[in-house]
Amino acid sequence: MIAREAVRVLVANWDGSYTVPSRRLYPHQWSWDSAFIAIGNARWSPRRARIELLSLFGAQWRDGRVPHIVFNPDVPEGAYFPGPEFWEARAPSGSATSGIVQPPVHAMAAWQVHLAEPDPAFLRRIYPRLVAQQQFLRTARQSPEGLMSIVHPWESGMDNSPAWDIPLAAVVAGPMGVRRRDLAHVSPDERPTDRDYERYTALARAYRDTGYRRAGAFAVEDPLFNAAYGAAESALAKIASAVGLDPAPHHAEAARITAAMVEHLYDDGLFHGRDAGSGILLRSSSAAGLVPLILPDLPREIVNALIGTALDRFEIKRGLLPSFAPGTAEFDPARYWRGPSWINLTWLVWQGLRHRRPDLAELLADGMVRAVTTSGFREYFDPFTLEGHGCRDFSWSAALVLDLLCQHGLDGVPSSLREVGEELGSVVETHEVGDHVPA
Ligand code: 2M8
Numbered sequence: 001m002i003a004r005e006a007v008r009v010l011v012a013n014w015d016g017s018y019t020v021p022s023r024r025l026y027p028h029q030w031s032w033d034s035a036f037i038a039i040g041n042a043r044w045s046p047r048r049a050r051i052e053l054l055s056l057f058g059a060q061w062r063d064g065r066v067p068h069i070v071f072n073p074d075v076p077e078g079a080y081f082p083g084p085e086f087w088e089a090r091a092p093s094g095s096a097t098s099g100i101v102q103p104p105v106h107a108m109a110a111w112q113v114h115l116a117e118p119d120p121a122f123l124r125r126i127y128p129r130l131v132a133q134q135q136f137l138r139t140a141r142q143s144p145e146g147l148m149s150i151v152h153p154w155e156s157g158m159d160n161s162p163a164w165d166i167p168l169a170a171v172v173a174g175p176m177g178v179r180r181r182d183l184a185h186v187s188p189d190e191r192p193t194d195r196d197y198e199r200y201t202a203l204a205r206a207y208r209d210t211g212y213r214r215a216g217a218f219a220v221e222d223p224l225f226n227a228a229y230g231a232a233e234s235a236l237a238k239i240a241s242a243v244g245l246d247p248a249p250h251h252a253e254a255a256r257i258t259a260a261m262v263e264h265l266y267d268d269g270l271f272h273g274r275d276a277g278s279g280i281l282l283r284s285s286s287a288a289g290l291v292p293l294i295l296p297d298l299p300r301e302i303v304n305a306l307i308g309t310a311l312d313r314f315e316i317k318r319g320l321l322p323s324f325a326p327g328t329a330e331f332d333p334a335r336y337w338r339g340p341s342w343i344n345l346t347w348l349v350w351q352g353l354r355h356r357r358p359d360l361a362e363l364l365a366d367g368m369v370r371a372v373t374t375s376g377f378r379e380y381f382d383p384f385t386l387e388g389h390g391c392r393d394f395s396w397s398a399a400l401v402l403d404l405l406c407q408h409g410l411d412g413v414p415s416s417l418r419e420v421g422e423e424l425g426s427v428v429e430t431h432e433v434g435d436h437v438p439a
Helices: 002-012 031-041 046-057 106-116 120-140 162-169 194-208 223-242 248-265 287-294 300-312 343-354 358-375 395-408 417-424
Strands: 273-275
Touching: 002 031, 002 358, 002 395, 002 417, 031 046, 031 106, 031 343, 031 395, 046 106, 046 120, 106 120, 106 223, 120 223, 162 273, 223 248, 223 287, 248 273, 287 300, 287 343, 300 358, 343 358, 343 395, 358 395
Parallel strands: none
Antiparallel strands: none
C-alpha cells in the first residue's frame, strides 16, 4: 500500500529533529523540503511535523532569512557540495548554514500542520518567525514594483530550469575548485552540467563575499517564489486570527503582491520571471508560471487563462505537470527541472485547482499516485512514461503523496497511520527544539 510505503520513506529519512530530502544525495536539512515534508508528516505524526518546522526556524538568521540548507555537523564535509566550508555561514544558534533562501512555503505548511492537530502554542511560537521570514524578503529583496527577487537559481528551488538560461549566461563562470558529489549518486544526464555548476558556485561565492548582502549578476523575480510569498501572507492571516492577532495587514499584503504579479509578471496565459535589473520579462514555458494558481484572490479571467495553458501547453490531462512545457526546444523529460514532473509542483497546482476545477485536480491526484506506484518515490518522473529519475526514496515525493491520499481518501488509507509509523520503528525524537532567534 502506497501510504504505508510513504511513511516508511519518511521514517527512514528522519534524523531526530528533521528529515533529509534523500539519505545520500541531500544529507542535510533543506528549507522548502522541510515545509513539504511537514505537510506529509502532519498526516501521521503532527508532533514530528511541528519539530521539523521548528528545527528549521531554529537556524533562522538575525535578519529573518531562513537559510536554504542547515548542515548536520555529523555529516562529513565531502558528502555534499557545496558544504559548510564553502558557505562560511553560521546562524545565531551556532548551526552552519548556507546564506541563500528558498521559496517561502513554510507559513502554508505551518497552517496545514495546525489543521491536522490544532496546537495554538505551536502557532504562537512559529508565527513571529514566519513574519520575520517575510520581513527579510520585503527589506532585502523587494523591487520598486513591489516584487521579491531571488539572487541565485538555487533560491527558485527549480535550479536548472530553462527559465534561467538567459540570466545565468550573463554570469561569468569560475572554477568550482571542488569535485561535485551529486554525480556519485545520479547519472550526469539527469543533473545540471559542469558549466551550470561553475556558474552556480561563482554566483554563490560572489554573494558570500558581500556578507550575503548584495546580489551579484543574477537578480530575478520568479513567479513561483512570489506566489509562495503571497500564499504565505494568506496563511499568516489565518494564523494571526487563530492566535488572536489582526489578520488585516496580511490580507492586504497578499492582495498587494497578487496585483503586482498580475501587472508585471503575467503575459499571454502564463506568469514569467522578470529581470530585476533591466525590468525585462524573461518569457519562458516554465511550470513556475502556473504556480500562482495557489493565490486565493487571483482574478477569475487569469485563473481561466492559466487553466487553458495547463491543459494545452502542459498537457496536464496526462495526470502530471511537466516542469517545462513539452513541445519546446528546451524540454528534456529526464533532466533535473528541464521537463520532468516533480511531485511538489504538481501538488501545488493541484492545491490551486482543488476548489476551482475539482475534475482536473482529481486527474492530477490520480497521476501522482500512478507515478509513485509505477516507479516508487523517485525525485522526478518522465511526464509521459512515468519512468523515475534522480534519487530514490525522496522525502517530499512521499510526504505530498501521503497528504493527497489523505485529502482525497484514495488508496484505502489506513485509519491509523500513526500506528504504521510506530510499527515501522523510528529513531528517537528530540524532546525540545531550542529557540535561538532573537525577538
Ligand atoms: C535541489 O537543489 C540542491 C541545491 O539546493 C542540489 O541540487 O544540490 C533542488 O531540487 C531543490 O529544489 C531541493 O530543495 C534540493 C533538495 O531536495 O535539491
